[in-house]
Amino acid sequence: MELKQLIYFIEVAEREHMSEAAQNLNVAQSALSRQISNLEGELGVELFERASRSLKLLPIGQTVLKEARDIMHQVDHLKKQVDDYKKPESGIVKVGFPTSLATTLLPHLVRTFNENYPTVQFHLRQGSYQFLVDAVKSRELNLAFMGPVITDDPAIKGDRLFYEKMLLLVPRHHRLAGKTSVKMAELQQENFILFPKGYILEKLVIDACRREGFDPHVSTEGEDMDAVKGMVAAGIGVTLLPDSAITQHESSFLTCIPVSDPHVGRSVGMITPTTRQLTPSEQLFYDYVLSQFDEARY
Structure with missing residues (x-):
């Protein structure tokens, strides 16, 4: 053959x-x-x-x-x-990432890495949580950022970089907007704007509500991060988003409030395959990322 x-x-x-x-x-x-x-x-x-x-x-x-x-x-x-073996500092690094990490974590890491290795090129691929897992397993990607980090799949190696809180996002004139923190139980009567079923951010919010003994009333769904924020700003409902997905905690239309009881959050990190090696260029970037979070990882 x-x-x-x-x-x-x-x-x-x-x-x-x-x-x-x-x-x-x-x-x-x-x-x-x-x-x-x-x-x-x-x-x-x-x-x-x-x-x-x-x-x-x-x-x-x-x-x-x-x-x-x-x-x-x-x-x-x-x-x-x-x-890449011939010249790892001039190779190509393919990286997958979710929408929630697109505006903060990934741009910073790529920019600072390229300051040290300006000839390394990046091919970035945005996708859902499940897409990123499947892409690493199917060889489409060797490295992807995600949250929460997978730790129980034998085909996936997960490296936790840091832990971040989920914040309540409400319209600027909402009844809770002036509070310094809220309890999950206070949200039982609220209308929620969530990502569709199957999205990891939807599951995180649903699970957090159920741990407090209630199912959230989901009035609206949105597949785009900016669309969800926009619907909250319009007063349609409230939502919970990870800190890294929120570029402004205060604006003319929105207010972000920490959730204090219980704390709701997620781990953020990288996944790589256990069944094959990274290319030298990918290994270079992988090691660099881990070095940036050495203290936060332990």
């Missing part, structure tokens, strides 16, 4: 059309068809259901496609490791 066969197979499988795949690969359709037939012959199975003008993957073809993609990810990773 040759890598070229896998490359050709992936292209045909994704397009489900031999001529389109051949055109995109810049090869003759007959040559492409022969490589696919050779692959099927070597595997001893047909991978496609062949119609008059198109191809459709059979179930075994879906399995082979997943494995072929994994192999190509490994090949790309190998090439990147070799390139």
Whole structure:
């Protein structure tokens, strides 16, 4: 089995059309068809259901496609490791991050790191909590920031950097706006604006309320951090957000209040795979980040 066969197979499988795949690969359709037939012959199975003008993957073809993609990810990773090994201070670091860390933690770390290593390039990928976990497991990413940090997955290594509090965000003229702190129990009658079910920030708030014996009344949902803040400012409801997601604790429209009883918060850190090594450039950034939080981590 040759890598070229896998490359050709992936292209045909994704397009489900031999001529389109051949055109995109810049090869003759007959040559492409022969490589696919050779692959099927070597595997001893047909991978496609062949119609008059198109191809459709059979179930075994879906399995082979997943494995072929994994192999190509490994090949790309190998090439990147070799390139970074030659000159780690001029490599590329791919980093995943959630919206809640996009305006404070990540920009500071990338900027200060580049002051020391100006030739290292960054490819940043924003995503949800579950996306980041899946991306590290599937080799799409080797390093991602998140909160809370995973500590119970054998495929993931979690490094806690610091712990941060969740703050109550209310409209400027809300009944609680003048308080220096609030108890979770005081929020039982409030309308909440939360992220949709499945988002980690939604789960943190739901869990905090249930620990105090009530389910929050969720009046509105928002998938965007700024949208959630905007709806709070409009007086639609209140929310809890991590400190790092709030750039201003006081504004003309919003007030942030610490939650004192009980304290609600999350750990923030990095995740990396346990099944493979970081590239030298990624290791350089990883070690730098840990060094910035040595005291906070213990």
